[in-house]
Amino acid sequence: MSKKVKTLVDPTTEEKIKEAARKLFTQKGFAAVKTRDIASEAGINLALLNYYFRSKEKLFEIIMVENLQQFLQGLSLISNEENKSFDDLIEKFAGSYTTWLTKNPDIFFFILSEIKNDLARLDMKLDSLIPERSGMRKKIQEMMKTEKMTDQDIFHLMSNMIGLIIAPFILKHLLQGISDGSEKQFNERLEERKKLIPLWLKAMKGVK
Amino acid sequence: MSKKVKTLVDPTTEEKIKEAARKLFTQKGFAAVKTRDIASEAGINLALLNYYFRSKEKLFEIIMVENLQQFLQGLSLISNEENKSFDDLIEKFAGSYTTWLTKNPDIFFFILSEIKNDLARLDMKLDSLIPERSGMRKKIQEMMKTEKMTDQDIFHLMSNMIGLIIAPFILKHLLQGISDGSEKQFNERLEERKKLIPLWLKAMKGVK
DNA sequence: GTCTATATTCTGATAGAC
DNA sequence: GTCTATCAGAATATAGAC
Numbered sequence: 001m002s003k004k005v006k007t008l009v010d011p012t013t014e015e016k017i018k019e020a021a022r023k024l025f026t027q028k029g030f031a032a033v034k035t036r037d038i039a040s041e042a043g044i045n046l047a048l049l050n051y052y053f054r055s056k057e058k059l060f061e062i063i064m065v066e067n068l069q070q071f072l073q074g075l076s077l078i079s080n081e082e083n084k085s086f087d088d089l090i091e092k093f094a095g096s097y098t099t100w101l102t103k104n105p106d107i108f109f110f111i112l113s114e115i116k117n118d119l120a121r122l123d124m125k126l127d128s129l130i131p132e133r134s135g136m137r138k139k140i141q142e143m144m145k146t147e148k149m150t151d152q153d154i155f156h157l158m159s160n161m162i163g164l165i166i167a168p169f170i171l172k173h174l175l176q177g178i179s180d181g182s183e184k185q186f187n188e189r190l191e192e193r194k195k196l197i198p199l200w201l202k203a204m205k206g207v208k
Numbered sequence: 209m210s211k212k213v214k215t216l217v218d219p220t221t222e223e224k225i226k227e228a229a230r231k232l233f234t235q236k237g238f239a240a241v242k243t244r245d246i247a248s249e250a251g252i253n254l255a256l257l258n259y260y261f262r263s264k265e266k267l268f269e270i271i272m273v274e275n276l277q278q279f280l281q282g283l284s285l286i287s288n289e290e291n292k293s294f295d296d297l298i299e300k301f302a303g304s305y306t307t308w309l310t311k312n313p314d315i316f317f318f319i320l321s322e323i324k325n326d327l328a329r330l331d332m333k334l335d336s337l338i339p340e341r342s343g344m345r346k347k348i349q350e351m352m353k354t355e356k357m358t359d360q361d362i363f364h365l366m367s368n369m370i371g372l373i374i375a376p377f378i379l380k381h382l383l384q385g386i387s388d389g390s391e392k393q394f395n396e397r398l399e400e401r402k403k404l405i406p407l408w409l410k411a412m413k414g415v416k
Numbered sequence: 417g418t419c420t421a422t423a424t425t426c427t428g429a430t431a432g433a434c
Numbered sequence: 435g436t437c438t439a440t441c442a443g444a445a446t447a448t449a450g451a452c
Binding site (some may be wrong): 162167170174192200 | 237359
Binding site (some may be wrong): 243258262 | 426428429
């Protein structure tokens, strides 16, 4: 209890370094960040970074894994909820992943650009990072039978769902140039999409 | 003519360096690439890089601008074709941008991850890079009137169209894990999507 | 634990021979 | 134009005082 309070009020040096590293690595990637930037951002001495985390690589790996966990958490949370209809699953997914992306756009782009460099190394770790991973696979296979979906259907449905969810974040600057460009309006549009995406996906269902 | 042939058969040193730089910068970004990597990839000496391109920054800027032009070329080509219906425009766009992405996935991810670092510097150059840029704006505004679309409609339509097009490329590894994972099948699915996306967008039109 | 000073390696760029 | 050798500065990491 006291530790929690202390953490909120007065972060330890280790925490300060980690938060600075998280911010910079997530925004700019491994190669573009210098250890001096991290030390400066954390308001500590350069030597302390190595004292606490041994090396830039070790520190980066911690941040990368945590970012990946963050990113995958939403997926597994949703897939673990039981007894849902397929449509309900899609509705939940569109809502919660849009919300997550609103809060963590940087992590999303980090995953997109940085993970591929370490994909081989990471793929082995994925199962330990997400114990629910095989559960997700099963869930999808179950649904393929229940809904009588083919591989082809799954490919297009997943592409469509994810595509519709992430597009506004990828196009943000471009889209803000079209309308009034305010953050408030952008977020309103996202709220609209949370409700529209499930409806859209239903409407697309009949198309062949 | 003789120059063109010579270029194909026996690239000059300058060309070799530029191609090596294009490959590495596009795949890994500015900071992650070392000048020695480029020299090695090009099969030439490190000093020649500076001899031909003065500095790593200058070389990168050339590649960045060319990548950006490549990326935007498709957009302006389509927007410049005259006398098309709105539906026709969408159909053309889905087809040609999917084709482009198939050929240039690296450039797409490069734009996504690298451009934001230089956005301010680039924004000023954009108009000179794409003379058709203001033409595109007009095209959109025309269509808003003709089709009686609001800002809101445009926001969602653009998000939906782009989202449906790019999703398979972003999800490629994940999606290949679901089905047989062959490149051939992935490309077949892309061909399906070229035809389906316009139909899907029509089906979504009625949803409110 | 934290700091200053320094060692070590890496990296971009150049000088000068050919 | 091309190469080898080398410089100057940056960047990571450590030694050692406090």
